[in-house]
Amino acid sequence: MSYIDAQMVEDIAIGAAFLGTGGGGDPYVGKLMALQAIEKHGPVKLLDVEEIPDDAQIVPAAMMGAPTVLVEKVPSGEEVFRAFNILKDYLGTEIYATIPIEAGGVNSMIPIAVAATQGLPLVNADGMGRAFPELQMVTYHLYGVSATPMVIADEKGNTMLLKTVNNFWTENLARNATVVMGGSVMIAIYPMTGKDIKKAGIRNIVTYSAEIGKAIRLARQNDQNPVAALIRVTGGYPLFKGKIGDVMRRTTGGFVRGQAHIEGIDDHRGSKMELHFQNENLIAKRDDQIIATVPDLICTVDAETAIPITTEGLRYGQRVVVVGIPCNEKWRTHKGIETVGPHYFGYDLDYIPVEKRIKDGC
């Protein structure tokens, strides 16, 4: 057991933006919520998965909707209170701890704010090890955990309890409710037991995010190369260094799909890279050869500062480094690839692990 303090929140926010692989929203607003909550209620207890009793009730908390709405219509902070209370009454059990569904982006921060204000511990694990766009894209789903009963709550006081036939229906119904409620809502979802978490959770992800953020912070403080520090701490592969040329985006069914073209600089001068994204980066092609695909992590950071850049923030002229990181083993199973592999996102491509693609390419 350890504690999350204000400095660790800052570090996790940077690490989470990186693990967001371009999506998940800028953690900034979530970070301020978490900092304000910790200032008022004190540091958050962080539990290792092994410290949780098998029968303990764990409830993940998250924000659902458009990060662009979240940065304008900041939550009231009361939403999750109501959601947790309704879920608690429905389940008829006390909630033992909360946990993130995703490590990437703003949803890394929301559970910290929730844990602080509710006086609950946070579990050092999540259901993605990165960010994904849909509710069923979690390792909890791979292990048969149901997303419902789930509660959606807005800042006005409206709440909705969902009980669905499967996790795809949950995604569909919840997504539409989100729009009616104003584009950004809080959810309590995937209620699980300690036993579930032990098999379905991606462990130590909160502390891993913090280590990423800390490595970047210390490198910048000590005038060392933050990108090199990032590569060291993640064990990732530097796929490309370049500057953003064209960025094309279009919206289909609520998701922004697009491509970014990157012209090589320094060691990659003369080469080019094409990034395909649907909120998150999905495919990286270097000189017409695919070198990484989802569910492996494809992350874009500022070439000087190593500060992560979201796909919404990609702009003409930015100097970036693209980093590839092997995803968690749970995603590399048959069901994992079926749920979040390139085929699911509409690409006629088989998943080949990034480390193998790089080795074969050389």
Added chain:
Amino acid sequence: MAYRMGIDVGGTNTDAVIVDENLKLVAEVKTPTTLDVSSGIYTALRSVLEEAAIPPKEIKYAMLGTTHATNAIVERKRLCRVAVIRLGKPATQSIEPTTGWPEDLKEAIGGNYYLVSGGHEFDGREISPFNEDEIREIAKELKGKVESIAIISVFSPITAEHEQRAGEILKSEMGEIPITYSHEIGSIGLLERENATILNAALINIAQNTAQGFVNALNKEGVTEAKVYICQNDGTLMAVDYAVHYPILTIACGPTNSIRGASFLSRVENGIVLDVGGTTSDVGVITQSFPRESSLAVEIGGVRTNFRMPDLVSIGLGGGTIIRKDGQEIKVGPDSVGYRLTEEALVFGGKTVTTTDIAVRLGLADIGDKEKVNNIPLEFAQCAQEKIMSMVEEAIDKMKVSKDPLPLILVGGGGIIINGTLSGVSEVLRPENFGVANALGAAIAQVSGEVDKIYSLTDMTRDQALDDARKLAKENAVRAGANPDTVTIVQQEDVPLAYLPGNATRIRVKAAGSLKK
């Protein structure tokens, strides 16, 4: 003749120029920037008038780019006590206004803030109804306690109705008090826009004093017929009576003025600007005569805002950069003799080999005493020169996006160290008078109008939405004083809202044009 005067306050120098109606340079001066800023401006003003020797009445436009606002925030001095009213309850309560601000800045502006009902959703529905009584209560409480008010409503860039209604009630209850409305200051992103709105409200008195001081100084020198403008950080102007309400928009206009001035001097609309100083060089990019903007969040005095600054790459290379041998390798910098160049460089009788000495040794520049660099082996000088050029090429390569070669505009006092051809560069231009590029940038600045809106693409196409936004931006530019015939779109961006069905897209457009005659 109708002349224009441009004054730009920099960290070291305050520069002033006068140009004629064909924008030809008539006079230029450089004076040291003073601690109080204002007296330096007045000195520059007097000197440039003397040098131009024209009747002061013939100056029809006077433009000022100044650091008053930045200094006040950084030094936390002379700031107004501000009341912050945020409409959006029950939303937004999880983050209070001024969260994350430095404590001393919070103290300087007071810390009176209120969260009240109101605000809108992204699609224009109300979050909660506007409550007149709530605002009236606040007005009673605040009367006589604060000097300035900041009003922020959720999604006010989409609909500003609640901000305006709150403002009307406050005025009727409290009398004339300066009010800053967030929809006039920034775009979507509540906290960044709120921060900028509060800082703007805090700067109102300074803006009044600076503007009044400048107008009085002009009048005193006989410049009585001029329309007076203040420079914004995007390279465009605000009329002085308008600018006093929006001081925050003047923050950091200096680098933008420099790049715009370089573009003007060289008549290059798309190119690269290389500004070589004594210690460092900055590389910027001009697209359609405006600097390309950086996309990183900008902090002012420790406060996060969503302002855009010019995108620059800085390298440790200038006219005073030290050259030395490290084993078999020749090292360029990163240290420099800086302003001591005229004492320490070999050509000036010093003992340090600098980039300037290399240029003189190779016969590329004629400064100081040539004889004093004869001892530098030719091979050494050539090798150092190659290093210098490859450093510049690398920096240019980082900034350039297309493969096509672009013209390079060379400005700044250290420019003599750059010689020969550069890869990725079609030609190197060395405009005359480059030393006052920033003041010229102020003198030739245009006026602009902006739009930042969320459109729903269910009832219109993307092109229709873009057309609408372009039309609104052009109208705003004309309203700000632009000649309608000269207004063009200088920036456009559309980003769909992620993770949300309904095809909502956010469109930002900026239009700019020349001043109305």
